[in-house]
Amino acid sequence: MTQPSSQESPADNIRDFDIVVFGATSFVGKLTAQYLAENHPELSIAVAGRNESKLQELVSATDIALPILVADASNIDEMRELASRSTVLISTVGPYTYYGDKVVEACVENGTHYVDLCGEALFIRRNIDTWHERAQQTGAKIVHSCGFDSVPSDMGMFHLHDTAQTAFSEVTMAVEHLAGGLSGGTIDSMRAVSADAKKMEKGGAILHSPYTLSPDHKNEPDLGEQKDMDVSFDPLARQWTGPFFMAMFNTRIVRRSNTLSEYAYGDKLRYREAITAGTGLSGRMKANALFAVTAVGFAAVMNKRMARFLPKPGDGPKKLDEGGFSITHYGLTESGALHTATVTAQGDPGYRVTSMMLSEAAVFLATKPAGLPDVSGGILTPATALGAPYRDALHAHGMKFS
Numbered sequence: 001m002t003q004p005s006s007q008e009s010p011a012d013n014i015r016d017f018d019i020v021v022f023g024a025t026s027f028v029g030k031l032t033a034q035y036l037a038e039n040h041p042e043l044s045i046a047v048a049g050r051n052e053s054k055l056q057e058l059v060s061a062t063d064i065a066l067p068i069l070v071a072d073a074s075n076i077d078e079m080r081e082l083a084s085r086s087t088v089l090i091s092t093v094g095p096y097t098y099y100g101d102k103v104v105e106a107c108v109e110n111g112t113h114y115v116d117l118c119g120e121a122l123f124i125r126r127n128i129d130t131w132h133e134r135a136q137q138t139g140a141k142i143v144h145s146c147g148f149d150s151v152p153s154d155m156g157m158f159h160l161h162d163t164a165q166t167a168f169s170e171v172t173m174a175v176e177h178l179a180g181g182l183s184g185g186t187i188d189s190m191r192a193v194s195a196d197a198k199k200m201e202k203g204g205a206i207l208h209s210p211y212t213l214s215p216d217h218k219n220e221p222d223l224g225e226q227k228d229m230d231v232s233f234d235p236l237a238r239q240w241t242g243p244f245f246m247a248m249f250n251t252r253i254v255r256r257s258n259t260l261s262e263y264a265y266g267d268k269l270r271y272r273e274a275i276t277a278g279t280g281l282s283g284r285m286k287a288n289a290l291f292a293v294t295a296v297g298f299a300a301v302m303n304k305r306m307a308r309f310l311p312k313p314g315d316g317p318k319k320l321d322e323g324g325f326s327i328t329h330y331g332l333t334e335s336g337a338l339h340t341a342t343v344t345a346q347g348d349p350g351y352r353v354t355s356m357m358l359s360e361a362a363v364f365l366a367t368k369p370a371g372l373p374d375v376s377g378g379i380l381t382p383a384t385a386l387g388a389p390y391r392d393a394l395h396a397h398g399m400k401f402s
Contacts, residue, residue: 035359036362136377241276
Protein backbone atom coordinates (compact mmCIF):
# COMPACT_ATOMS: atom_id res chain seq x y z
CA MET A 1 0.00 0.00 0.00
CA THR A 2 1.33 3.42 -0.92
CA GLN A 3 1.91 5.67 2.07
CA PRO A 4 0.88 9.34 1.92
CA SER A 5 3.54 11.84 0.95
CA SER A 6 4.42 14.79 3.14
CA GLN A 7 1.85 16.88 1.25
CA GLU A 8 -1.10 14.47 1.51
CA SER A 9 -3.94 14.32 4.01
CA PRO A 10 -7.19 12.35 4.23
CA ALA A 11 -8.90 15.01 2.12
CA ASP A 12 -6.46 14.31 -0.73
CA ASN A 13 -7.42 10.62 -0.88
CA ILE A 14 -10.84 9.11 -1.47
CA ARG A 15 -11.72 7.16 1.65
CA ASP A 16 -14.54 4.64 2.05
CA PHE A 17 -15.80 6.21 5.28
CA ASP A 18 -15.84 9.64 6.84
CA ILE A 19 -15.65 8.19 10.36
CA VAL A 20 -14.96 4.69 11.68
CA VAL A 21 -15.75 3.91 15.34
CA PHE A 22 -13.15 1.35 16.43
CA GLY A 23 -14.16 -0.43 19.63
CA ALA A 24 -17.84 0.12 18.85
CA THR A 25 -19.02 -2.69 21.14
CA SER A 26 -17.64 -0.98 24.25
CA PHE A 27 -20.13 1.02 26.32
CA VAL A 28 -18.88 4.40 25.11
CA GLY A 29 -18.32 2.98 21.63
CA LYS A 30 -21.99 2.05 21.35
CA LEU A 31 -23.09 5.49 22.52
CA THR A 32 -20.71 7.13 20.06
CA ALA A 33 -21.90 5.08 17.08
CA GLN A 34 -25.51 5.77 18.01
CA TYR A 35 -24.87 9.50 18.44
CA LEU A 36 -23.18 9.77 15.04
CA ALA A 37 -25.89 7.78 13.26
CA GLU A 38 -28.67 9.86 14.78
CA ASN A 39 -27.08 13.31 14.58
CA HIS A 40 -24.94 13.10 11.45
CA PRO A 41 -26.73 10.96 8.84
CA GLU A 42 -25.02 13.02 6.13
CA LEU A 43 -21.70 11.31 6.97
CA SER A 44 -20.61 7.78 6.06
CA ILE A 45 -20.05 5.95 9.35
CA ALA A 46 -18.79 2.41 10.02
CA VAL A 47 -18.32 0.38 13.21
CA ALA A 48 -15.21 -1.70 13.78
CA GLY A 49 -13.72 -4.14 16.26
CA ARG A 50 -12.13 -7.54 16.52
CA ASN A 51 -15.33 -9.53 17.18
CA GLU A 52 -17.62 -9.63 14.16
CA SER A 53 -20.49 -11.38 15.94
CA LYS A 54 -20.59 -8.71 18.67
CA LEU A 55 -20.58 -6.00 16.03
CA GLN A 56 -23.49 -7.69 14.26
CA GLU A 57 -25.36 -7.89 17.57
CA LEU A 58 -24.75 -4.17 18.08
CA VAL A 59 -26.11 -3.25 14.67
CA SER A 60 -29.13 -5.55 15.08
CA ALA A 61 -29.96 -4.44 18.62
CA THR A 62 -29.78 -0.72 17.95
CA ASP A 63 -31.28 -0.62 14.46
CA ILE A 64 -28.23 1.30 13.32
CA ALA A 65 -27.63 0.27 9.73
CA LEU A 66 -23.88 0.78 9.70
CA PRO A 67 -21.22 -1.19 7.82
CA ILE A 68 -19.10 -3.57 9.91
CA LEU A 69 -15.31 -3.76 9.69
CA VAL A 70 -13.21 -6.35 11.52
CA ALA A 71 -9.73 -5.48 12.80
CA ASP A 72 -7.54 -6.34 15.78
CA ALA A 73 -5.60 -3.58 17.55
CA SER A 74 -2.62 -5.93 17.94
CA ASN A 75 -2.35 -6.56 14.17
CA ILE A 76 -0.54 -3.72 12.39
CA ASP A 77 -1.58 -4.89 8.91
CA GLU A 78 -5.24 -4.94 9.88
CA MET A 79 -4.94 -1.53 11.48
CA ARG A 80 -3.24 -0.11 8.39
CA GLU A 81 -6.08 -1.42 6.24
CA LEU A 82 -8.67 0.07 8.60
CA ALA A 83 -6.91 3.43 8.73
CA SER A 84 -6.54 3.57 4.95
CA ARG A 85 -10.33 3.37 4.58
CA SER A 86 -11.09 6.10 7.13
CA THR A 87 -10.91 9.87 7.01
CA VAL A 88 -11.19 9.87 10.82
CA LEU A 89 -10.71 6.93 13.15
CA ILE A 90 -12.28 7.05 16.61
CA SER A 91 -10.75 4.60 19.08
CA THR A 92 -12.45 3.62 22.32
CA VAL A 93 -10.19 0.57 22.74
CA GLY A 94 -8.26 0.92 25.98
CA PRO A 95 -6.20 0.95 28.00
CA TYR A 96 -4.36 2.72 25.21
CA THR A 97 -1.04 1.83 26.81
CA TYR A 98 -1.77 -1.78 25.84
CA TYR A 99 -3.93 -1.44 22.72
CA GLY A 100 -3.16 1.94 21.18
CA ASP A 101 0.34 1.84 19.71
CA LYS A 102 -0.45 0.16 16.40
CA VAL A 103 -3.67 2.12 15.98
CA VAL A 104 -1.85 5.44 16.22
CA GLU A 105 1.00 4.21 14.01
CA ALA A 106 -1.43 3.14 11.29
CA CYS A 107 -3.26 6.47 11.38
CA VAL A 108 -0.07 8.53 11.24
CA GLU A 109 1.39 6.58 8.34
CA ASN A 110 -1.88 6.74 6.38
CA GLY A 111 -2.50 10.43 7.05
CA THR A 112 -5.71 9.50 8.87
CA HIS A 113 -7.09 11.77 11.58
CA TYR A 114 -7.57 10.12 14.97
CA VAL A 115 -9.48 10.89 18.18
CA ASP A 116 -9.71 8.97 21.44
CA LEU A 117 -10.55 9.16 25.15
CA CYS A 118 -7.01 8.66 26.39
CA GLY A 119 -6.10 9.84 29.86
CA GLU A 120 -2.76 7.99 29.92
CA ALA A 121 0.04 10.54 30.00
CA LEU A 122 3.00 8.27 29.28
CA PHE A 123 1.28 6.75 26.23
CA ILE A 124 0.72 10.24 24.82
CA ARG A 125 4.31 11.22 25.70
CA ARG A 126 5.58 8.27 23.63
CA ASN A 127 3.40 9.31 20.72
CA ILE A 128 4.72 12.86 20.90
CA ASP A 129 8.32 11.63 20.82
CA THR A 130 7.69 9.00 18.14
CA TRP A 131 5.02 10.40 15.86
CA HIS A 132 4.57 14.19 16.17
CA GLU A 133 6.93 15.15 13.36
CA ARG A 134 5.81 12.30 11.09
CA ALA A 135 2.15 13.23 11.62
CA GLN A 136 2.95 16.80 10.59
CA GLN A 137 4.39 15.38 7.36
CA THR A 138 1.45 13.10 6.55
CA GLY A 139 -1.21 15.56 7.69
CA ALA A 140 -2.62 13.26 10.36
CA LYS A 141 -4.18 15.11 13.27
CA ILE A 142 -3.86 12.84 16.30
CA VAL A 143 -6.16 14.30 18.94
CA HIS A 144 -6.06 12.51 22.27
CA SER A 145 -8.31 13.12 25.27
CA CYS A 146 -11.58 14.09 23.60
CA GLY A 147 -13.80 13.01 26.51
CA PHE A 148 -14.40 14.25 30.03
CA ASP A 149 -10.66 14.15 30.30
CA SER A 150 -9.79 16.64 29.03
CA VAL A 151 -12.28 18.59 26.90
CA PRO A 152 -13.93 20.64 29.71
CA SER A 153 -10.50 21.63 31.05
CA ASP A 154 -8.87 22.27 27.69
CA MET A 155 -11.79 24.00 25.97
CA GLY A 156 -12.69 25.88 29.15
CA MET A 157 -9.19 27.36 29.24
CA PHE A 158 -9.46 28.09 25.52
CA HIS A 159 -12.77 29.89 26.12
CA LEU A 160 -11.33 31.90 29.02
CA HIS A 161 -8.50 33.15 26.82
CA ASP A 162 -10.72 33.62 23.77
CA THR A 163 -13.09 35.90 25.67
CA ALA A 164 -10.46 37.81 27.66
CA GLN A 165 -7.90 38.07 24.83
CA THR A 166 -5.02 38.46 27.25
CA ALA A 167 -2.28 36.42 28.89
CA PHE A 168 -2.64 34.98 32.38
CA SER A 169 -0.22 34.49 35.24
CA GLU A 170 -2.44 32.12 37.24
CA VAL A 171 -5.52 30.04 36.44
CA THR A 172 -7.51 27.74 38.70
CA MET A 173 -10.02 25.37 37.17
CA ALA A 174 -12.52 24.83 39.99
CA VAL A 175 -14.90 21.86 39.93
CA GLU A 176 -18.07 23.21 41.52
CA HIS A 177 -20.40 20.30 40.72
CA LEU A 178 -19.69 16.78 39.50
CA ALA A 179 -22.13 13.87 39.46
CA GLY A 180 -21.44 10.68 37.55
CA GLY A 181 -19.96 7.24 37.85
CA LEU A 182 -16.30 6.22 37.64
CA SER A 183 -16.03 3.90 34.66
CA GLY A 184 -14.30 0.54 34.60
CA GLY A 185 -12.29 1.77 31.63
CA THR A 186 -10.97 4.71 33.65
CA ILE A 187 -9.96 2.39 36.47
CA ASP A 188 -8.18 0.10 34.00
CA SER A 189 -6.35 3.08 32.52
CA MET A 190 -5.19 4.30 35.94
CA ARG A 191 -3.68 0.90 36.62
CA ALA A 192 -2.06 0.85 33.19
CA VAL A 193 -0.43 4.25 33.78
CA SER A 194 0.97 3.06 37.11
CA ALA A 195 2.36 -0.12 35.55
CA ASP A 196 3.79 1.84 32.62
CA ALA A 197 5.59 4.26 34.93
CA LYS A 198 7.25 1.37 36.77
CA LYS A 199 8.54 -0.18 33.52
CA MET A 200 9.72 3.06 31.92
CA GLU A 201 13.12 4.54 32.78
CA LYS A 202 12.44 7.62 34.91
CA GLY A 203 8.75 7.00 34.24
CA GLY A 204 7.68 8.31 37.62
CA ALA A 205 9.66 11.54 37.24
CA ILE A 206 8.27 12.16 33.75
CA LEU A 207 4.73 11.41 34.91
CA HIS A 208 4.94 13.85 37.82
CA SER A 209 6.55 16.66 35.84
CA PRO A 210 4.10 19.54 35.24
CA TYR A 211 5.23 19.45 31.61
CA THR A 212 4.86 15.73 30.90
CA LEU A 213 3.14 16.44 27.58
CA SER A 214 4.82 19.67 26.54
CA PRO A 215 6.78 19.50 23.26
CA ASP A 216 10.13 19.71 25.05
CA HIS A 217 9.32 19.35 28.73
CA LYS A 218 12.93 19.92 29.75
CA ASN A 219 12.92 23.47 28.35
CA GLU A 220 9.68 24.69 29.91
CA PRO A 221 9.87 27.65 32.33
CA ASP A 222 10.70 26.78 35.92
CA LEU A 223 7.73 28.15 37.83
CA GLY A 224 8.42 26.26 41.02
CA GLU A 225 6.27 23.52 42.48
CA GLN A 226 2.84 23.12 40.88
CA LYS A 227 0.93 20.69 43.08
CA ASP A 228 -1.79 18.41 41.71
CA MET A 229 -3.15 16.98 44.94
CA ASP A 230 -3.33 19.33 47.90
CA VAL A 231 -5.61 21.16 50.29
CA SER A 232 -5.37 24.93 50.08
CA PHE A 233 -7.31 28.17 50.15
CA ASP A 234 -7.46 29.31 46.54
CA PRO A 235 -7.14 33.10 46.23
CA LEU A 236 -8.83 33.16 42.82
CA ALA A 237 -11.87 31.01 43.65
CA ARG A 238 -11.83 32.47 47.19
CA GLN A 239 -12.64 29.08 48.67
CA TRP A 240 -10.93 26.13 50.25
CA THR A 241 -10.18 23.49 47.63
CA GLY A 242 -9.44 19.79 47.72
CA PRO A 243 -7.83 17.50 45.14
CA PHE A 244 -9.53 16.70 41.83
CA PHE A 245 -8.50 13.19 40.81
CA MET A 246 -8.21 14.07 37.10
CA ALA A 247 -6.01 17.13 37.68
CA MET A 248 -2.73 15.27 37.25
CA PHE A 249 -3.66 14.53 33.64
CA ASN A 250 -5.84 17.48 32.61
CA THR A 251 -3.27 20.07 33.66
CA ARG A 252 -0.69 18.50 31.32
CA ILE A 253 -3.09 18.71 28.37
CA VAL A 254 -3.78 22.40 29.05
CA ARG A 255 -0.05 23.14 29.34
CA ARG A 256 0.55 21.36 26.02
CA SER A 257 -2.15 23.50 24.42
CA ASN A 258 -0.45 26.60 25.77
CA THR A 259 2.95 25.61 24.40
CA LEU A 260 1.60 24.54 20.99
CA SER A 261 -0.18 27.91 20.85
CA GLU A 262 3.16 29.68 21.39
CA TYR A 263 2.23 30.51 24.99
CA ALA A 264 -0.93 32.41 24.05
CA TYR A 265 -2.26 31.80 27.57
CA GLY A 266 0.91 33.22 29.13
CA ASP A 267 4.56 32.18 29.15
CA LYS A 268 4.60 32.15 32.94
CA LEU A 269 1.18 30.61 33.44
CA ARG A 270 0.65 28.58 36.61
CA TYR A 271 -2.39 26.35 36.02
CA ARG A 272 -4.08 24.11 38.59
CA GLU A 273 -7.31 22.16 39.03
CA ALA A 274 -9.20 21.45 42.25
CA ILE A 275 -12.63 20.84 43.75
CA THR A 276 -14.22 23.72 45.64
CA ALA A 277 -15.14 23.03 49.27
CA GLY A 278 -16.48 26.34 50.58
CA THR A 279 -15.20 28.96 52.99
CA GLY A 280 -14.35 29.10 56.67
CA LEU A 281 -13.71 26.18 58.98
CA SER A 282 -16.37 24.02 57.35
CA GLY A 283 -14.76 24.57 53.95
CA ARG A 284 -11.36 23.59 55.28
CA MET A 285 -12.78 20.46 56.90
CA LYS A 286 -14.55 19.49 53.67
CA ALA A 287 -11.36 20.03 51.67
CA ASN A 288 -9.45 17.76 54.05
CA ALA A 289 -12.21 15.17 53.74
CA LEU A 290 -11.91 15.35 49.94
CA PHE A 291 -8.18 14.72 50.26
CA ALA A 292 -8.79 11.66 52.44
CA VAL A 293 -11.48 10.26 50.14
CA THR A 294 -9.25 10.77 47.09
CA ALA A 295 -6.31 9.03 48.75
CA VAL A 296 -8.47 6.07 49.80
CA GLY A 297 -10.00 5.92 46.32
CA PHE A 298 -6.62 5.77 44.61
CA ALA A 299 -5.49 3.03 47.00
CA ALA A 300 -8.64 1.02 46.28
CA VAL A 301 -8.21 1.33 42.52
CA MET A 302 -4.61 0.10 42.69
CA ASN A 303 -5.43 -2.79 45.04
CA LYS A 304 -6.13 -5.91 42.98
CA ARG A 305 -8.10 -7.41 45.86
CA MET A 306 -10.64 -4.60 45.45
CA ALA A 307 -11.20 -5.31 41.75
CA ARG A 308 -14.38 -7.36 42.27
CA PHE A 309 -16.02 -4.42 44.06
CA LEU A 310 -15.24 -1.87 41.34
CA PRO A 311 -16.81 -1.26 37.89
CA LYS A 312 -15.52 -3.51 35.12
CA PRO A 313 -14.38 -2.29 31.67
CA GLY A 314 -17.43 -2.12 29.43
CA ASP A 315 -19.83 -1.46 32.31
CA GLY A 316 -21.90 1.69 32.27
CA PRO A 317 -24.66 3.43 34.22
CA LYS A 318 -28.32 2.66 33.59
CA LYS A 319 -29.41 6.30 33.79
CA LEU A 320 -27.26 8.17 31.30
CA ASP A 321 -29.19 11.42 31.45
CA GLU A 322 -28.61 11.85 35.18
CA GLY A 323 -25.55 13.60 36.54
CA GLY A 324 -23.59 16.46 35.07
CA PHE A 325 -20.86 18.94 35.90
CA SER A 326 -20.10 22.61 36.36
CA ILE A 327 -16.56 23.96 36.30
CA THR A 328 -15.21 27.51 36.37
CA HIS A 329 -11.83 28.74 35.20
CA TYR A 330 -10.66 31.65 37.35
CA GLY A 331 -7.91 33.53 35.54
CA LEU A 332 -5.65 36.24 36.92
CA THR A 333 -4.08 38.30 34.15
CA GLU A 334 -0.53 39.58 34.17
CA SER A 335 -1.97 43.04 34.92
CA GLY A 336 -3.91 41.74 37.94
CA ALA A 337 -7.46 41.56 36.50
CA LEU A 338 -9.65 38.53 37.27
CA HIS A 339 -11.63 36.82 34.49
CA THR A 340 -13.90 33.78 34.72
CA ALA A 341 -15.31 31.22 32.28
CA THR A 342 -17.81 28.52 33.22
CA VAL A 343 -18.56 25.22 31.47
CA THR A 344 -21.65 23.16 32.36
CA ALA A 345 -23.38 20.07 31.01
CA GLN A 346 -26.22 17.72 31.96
CA GLY A 347 -25.88 13.95 31.67
CA ASP A 348 -23.33 11.47 32.91
CA PRO A 349 -19.95 13.15 32.22
CA GLY A 350 -18.04 9.95 31.45
CA TYR A 351 -20.64 8.46 29.13
CA ARG A 352 -23.48 10.61 27.74
CA VAL A 353 -21.51 13.87 27.54
CA THR A 354 -18.27 12.11 26.59
CA SER A 355 -19.85 10.35 23.60
CA MET A 356 -21.04 13.74 22.32
CA MET A 357 -17.63 15.41 22.82
CA LEU A 358 -15.82 12.53 21.13
CA SER A 359 -18.24 12.37 18.21
CA GLU A 360 -18.22 16.10 17.51
CA ALA A 361 -14.41 16.15 17.53
CA ALA A 362 -14.41 13.46 14.83
CA VAL A 363 -17.10 15.26 12.82
CA PHE A 364 -15.05 18.46 12.71
CA LEU A 365 -11.92 16.62 11.56
CA ALA A 366 -13.94 14.85 8.87
CA THR A 367 -15.76 17.92 7.55
CA LYS A 368 -13.10 20.61 8.13
CA PRO A 369 -15.42 23.62 8.49
CA ALA A 370 -14.13 27.16 8.24
CA GLY A 371 -12.40 28.51 11.31
CA LEU A 372 -10.48 25.44 12.42
CA PRO A 373 -6.94 26.15 13.64
CA ASP A 374 -4.39 26.20 10.82
CA VAL A 375 -2.27 23.21 11.79
CA SER A 376 -0.96 20.65 9.32
CA GLY A 377 -1.00 17.69 11.69
CA GLY A 378 0.75 16.29 14.73
CA ILE A 379 -0.01 15.05 18.23
CA LEU A 380 -2.52 17.73 19.16
CA THR A 381 -5.00 18.67 21.86
CA PRO A 382 -8.72 19.40 21.44
CA ALA A 383 -8.08 23.15 21.71
CA THR A 384 -5.18 23.27 19.26
CA ALA A 385 -6.79 20.96 16.70
CA LEU A 386 -10.38 22.18 16.83
CA GLY A 387 -10.54 25.63 18.43
CA ALA A 388 -13.55 27.94 18.40
CA PRO A 389 -15.75 25.97 15.95
CA TYR A 390 -15.58 22.93 18.23
CA ARG A 391 -16.35 25.05 21.30
CA ASP A 392 -19.38 26.49 19.52
CA ALA A 393 -20.60 23.04 18.44
CA LEU A 394 -20.30 21.70 21.98
CA HIS A 395 -22.31 24.69 23.18
CA ALA A 396 -25.00 23.97 20.57
CA HIS A 397 -25.22 20.36 21.74
CA GLY A 398 -25.76 21.18 25.40
CA MET A 399 -22.30 21.79 26.85
CA LYS A 400 -22.66 25.44 27.78
CA PHE A 401 -19.79 27.94 27.81
CA SER A 402 -20.35 31.26 29.55
